[in-house]
Amino acid sequence: MLISWADLGWILLSLFIMFNALSVVVLSLTWLERKALGRLQRRLGPTRSGPMGLLQPVADGIKLIIKEDIIPSSSEKAIFWGAPLIVMLSAFMIWVTIPGAQDAVIKNLDLGLFYIIAFSVIGILGLVLAGWGSANKYGTLGGLRAAAQLVSYEIPIIMVAVSVAMLAQSLDMREIVAQQSSYPFVLVQPLGLVVFFIAGLAEVGRTPFDIYFAESEIVGGPFVEYSGAHWSLFFLAEYINTFAIAALTVLLFFGGWQFPGVELAGYLAVIWFLFKVYLVILVIVWIRGTFPRLRIDQLMAFAWKVAVPLSFLTVVMTAIYQFYGWPAWSLTLMSLAGLVWVGYAIYRRMAGPASRVAQTKKRIQARQEELMAARRNRAERTRRG
Amino acid sequence: MAWVLFIALAVVTLGGGLAVVATRNVVHAALALLVSLVAVAGVYLLVYAEFLALVQVLIYGGAIVIVLVFAIMLTRSAEYPRTSDNRQWPLAAVAALGLLAVLVPAFLINAVQDTEAKNAAFTGIAQSLFTTWAVPFEIASLVLLVALIGAIIIARSGPGEN
Numbered sequence: 001m002l003i004s005w006a007d008l009g010w011i012l013l014s015l016f017i018m019f020n021a022l023s024v025v026v027l028s029l030t031w032l033e034r035k036a037l038g039r040l041q042r043r044l045g046p047t048r049s050g051p052m053g054l055l056q057p058v059a060d061g062i063k064l065i066i067k068e069d070i071i072p073s074s075s076e077k078a079i080f081w082g083a084p085l086i087v088m089l090s091a092f093m094i095w096v097t098i099p100g101a102q103d104a105v106i107k108n109l110d111l112g113l114f115y116i117i118a119f120s121v122i123g124i125l126g127l128v129l130a131g132w133g134s135a136n137k138y139g140t141l142g143g144l145r146a147a148a149q150l151v152s153y154e155i156p157i158i159m160v161a162v163s164v165a166m167l168a169q170s171l172d173m174r175e176i177v178a179q180q181s182s183y184p185f186v187l188v189q190p191l192g193l194v195v196f197f198i199a200g201l202a203e204v205g206r207t208p209f210d211i212y213f214a215e216s217e218i219v220g221g222p223f224v225e226y227s228g229a230h231w232s233l234f235f236l237a238e239y240i241n242t243f244a245i246a247a248l249t250v251l252l253f254f255g256g257w258q259f260p261g262v263e264l265a266g267y268l269a270v271i272w273f274l275f276k277v278y279l280v281i282l283v284i285v286w287i288r289g290t291f292p293r294l295r296i297d298q299l300m301a302f303a304w305k306v307a308v309p310l311s312f313l314t315v316v317m318t319a320i321y322q323f324y325g326w327p328a329w330s331l332t333l334m335s336l337a338g339l340v341w342v343g344y345a346i347y348r349r350m351a352g353p354a355s356r357v358a359q360t361k362k363r364i365q366a367r368q369e370e371l372m373a374a375r376r377n378r379a380e381r382t383r384r385g
Numbered sequence: 386m387a388w389v390l391f392i393a394l395a396v397v398t399l400g401g402g403l404a405v406v407a408t409r410n411v412v413h414a415a416l417a418l419l420v421s422l423v424a425v426a427g428v429y430l431l432v433y434a435e436f437l438a439l440v441q442v443l444i445y446g447g448a449i450v451i452v453l454v455f456a457i458m459l460t461r462s463a464e465y466p467r468t469s470d471n472r473q474w475p476l477a478a479v480a481a482l483g484l485l486a487v488l489v490p491a492f493l494i495n496a497v498q499d500t501e502a503k504n505a506a507f508t509g510i511a512q513s514l515f516t517t518w519a520v521p522f523e524i525a526s527l528v529l530l531v532a533l534i535g536a537i538i539i540a541r542s543g544p545g546e547n
Binding site (some may be wrong): 076079109110111114115117118119121122124125128129132140143144147148151171 | 416
């Protein structure tokens, strides 16, 4: 007997609790996103349903459930049905081992971080199949884009996770957090955080990287033929994955539920952890409200020419630091130097060669002077009558 | 209990394998392959090889099947529902039987021990992989590198074409 009936009952109960908790989280995320995005765009966001629009997600949920679920007649029925389930399954399965506090975890695994990475990859297949199964050219195009984008950005995520595991000397999520009791890993590996966060945004398809379902280009990509409850499964999975990336960022780089100097216990730890995660979520929403969508070629070029080499660099840096047993600040310096160099390289690349920068500056100045002169002339004319 | 689970997993593995060769739709074959490979991961879990099971899910279940589906969608867009039959099947059969002829004696000679309590720690695998077996490990990565370079050379257009 591998497990007893009591264990089985306990597992089922905790899965049920996890499912409900994550659903509540998704409701809160949709509200938060609409509200924060509204504020960023000088709007109010939802205000009508409930106080401060708090009941808006509930209204959205009811709308989605009672909407007609259309299945195109030319689609592959089984794959069309199964694809959202694969995406959902992978989104939920990784939460089995993501801890909210020392004991707030369903099953803590020795290989926790590796498990999370392995099962998050399965979700990509669901997106590709959704695009193919709906027998729609935009869907297929979106599926292809999803496969290319998500497989590429999986590599930097894995490599940065490796460097964090090297710092913590463990793949166990609780152990990784425990190792950050004196200082969070963001202080020693800031380059890793930046690469992980950017690749994470790409992995869940958040806005600067929402290329595989870009509404204005391929009208929703893999989801184009989905409606009602099926579409809402994708939606749910996307928000759960966003939450997972935020939670992983906090766990790997910001010390999880640890409060500097104080030992938090019980619910306090969970609340502090959630507070940090929601802060990261707010940053994600902020990025969505700020940056325009990249082009697919820019996205792929960034993955293979910037993110992948940098993620390998973080591993090499961490290995050197650990092999020679240097003090922690040496890794901080190396990592920061890498970050500054990359930032400068990207800035130079975007600004173009120095001669062109000077040329543009001159042109802007000339244009401004022209405008000023025109305004002066107009003022002169008005004065003369 | 372990036996029941093993037989269930074996049925799923073999059924998936059969479906791969029997189905006429290439995408369905890729999906059946996924089912078969994930069931193999389940077998690894049964013998307490957690690390191997996760590697199986990540590499075979994730990466390889995704790349397969990706390639199918790119190359045969006009003819998805066609049969995937070709004249190489006798060769494939010979190769499969040859593999069977090697594997079965290997298992019969090295009797599989009871793995009940043999929870091989992840660090132990890493230890032996990077000390005792470091050279074979590096050679395996070299083989992959050669395959990669070969793919690039084949994919690059020759001097005549543009």
